[in-house]
Amino acid sequence: MPKPLKHIFVCIQSRPENHPRGSCAAKGGIDVFQAFMQQFDSRKLYDRFALVNTGCLGPCDLGPSVLIYPEGVMYRGIKKTDVATIIEEHLLGGKPVERLMMPKEVWG
Numbered sequence: 086m087p088k089p090l091k092h093i094f095v096c097i098q099s100r101p102e103n104h105p106r107g108s109c110a111a112k113g114g115i116d117v118f119q120a121f122m123q124q125f126d127s128r129k130l131y132d133r134f135a136l137v138n139t140g141c142l143g144p145c146d147l148g149p150s151v152l153i154y155p156e157g158v159m160y161r162g163i164k165k166t167d168v169a170t171i172i173e174e175h176l177l178g179g180k181p182v183e184r185l186m187m188p189k190e191v192w193g
């Protein structure tokens with residue numbers, strides 16, 4: 086297996102209804118992950134990039150969250166309609182999508 090150029094982590098964490106932190110699953114994280122899988126299948130990206138579903142990445146209130154390494158770029162509030170843009174501009178174009186990135190203050 087060749088070493089992936091990037092790892093894409095998509096939060097699909099779920100929590101009980103009315104949990105104070107909410108969850109990416111409740112906000113559409115699973116749809117986002119499925120959209121990534123569809124794009125990876127149709128564009129044959131699995132030999133270059135590693136796609137992983139994951140538990141909580143931290144900023145649940147801004148989810149669904151998507152984290153891309155090695156850059157350490159986190160995206161927030163991702164919808165399935167954003168997935169093609171992230172793939173086109175970030176994975177294939179090498180330029181993170183500024184307008185979808187988590188605000189810097191989240192790490193403060």
Ligand code: FES
Pocket residue numbers: 096097098099107108109110140141142143144145146148149150
């Ligand atoms: S539940 Fe997705 S970031 Fe916390």
